[in-house]
Amino acid sequence: MTDGGRFVVLGPGHLQSLMAIERCSFTSPWSEGDFLYFFADGSSLCQGLVQSGELVAYALGYCEGQDFHLASLAVELESRRRGYASRLLQQLLLQAQRRGADRCTLEVRAANRAALMLYDKTGFRSLEVRTAHYSGPRDDGIIMERSIEIL
Ligand SMILES: CC(C)(COP(=O)(O)OP(=O)(O)OC[C@H]1O[C@@H](n2cnc3c(N)ncnc32)[C@H](O)[C@@H]1OP(=O)(O)O)[C@@H](O)C(=O)NCCC(=O)NCCS
Numbered sequence: 001m002t003d004g005g006r007f008v009v010l011g012p013g014h015l016q017s018l019m020a021i022e023r024c025s026f027t028s029p030w031s032e033g034d035f036l037y038f039f040a041d042g043s044s045l046c047q048g049l050v051q052s053g054e055l056v057a058y059a060l061g062y063c064e065g066q067d068f069h070l071a072s073l074a075v076e077l078e079s080r081r082r083g084y085a086s087r088l089l090q091q092l093l094l095q096a097q098r099r100g101a102d103r104c105t106l107e108v109r110a111a112n113r114a115a116l117m118l119y120d121k122t123g124f125r126s127l128e129v130r131t132a133h134y135s136g137p138r139d140d141g142i143i144m145e146r147s148i149e150i151l
Helices: 012-025 032-040 084-098 113-121
Strands: 006-009 044-051 054-064 067-075 103-109 125-134 139-147
Touching (some): 012 054, 012 067, 032 044, 044 084, 054 084, 084 113, 103 113, 103 125
Antiparallel strands (some): 006 044, 125 139
């Protein structure tokens, strides 16, 4: 990462900043209710990265047995390509490992080149393609996984 930043556990107090990141990042953004559901769920891990007092990135997911599923990850538009997503992902995977997970799975749009490059660089491999899994716009979903036994 080119500059500092600190990790924070996300909660309802971050909703406004989260929604701003969400709206600039996805064609079908999550609602506030989606985030609140995650905050309330004991199997969830919700991490943010704060830079100069501003939330610039978030990542969240949930544990299911020994699997950790990365549900969403996004970086504020102006803060991309500074290593924030990689750093946040590593932090989240460490936490999942501490909770007993030994594998991380995720699903990504086939057209999302930036995310595919990020996941490739951080050790994920493609497992399966779900044809036309996404709508708005229609797209295939790629299921990816990586071991998190060693981080
Ligand atoms: C995908 C996303 C999270 C990447 O965040 P980021 O903080 O810019 O990623 P990093 O800086 O950690 O990038 C790590 C590596 O990923 C790859 N990468 C990231 N963005 C890329 C892009 N736009 N084009 C090509 N490769 C890219 C590069 O290999 C990069 O390493 P490098 O900068 O040394 O070349 C960000 O673009 C984003 O928020 N996109 C919108 C939301 C989204 O698609 N989330 C993923 C849903 S599955």
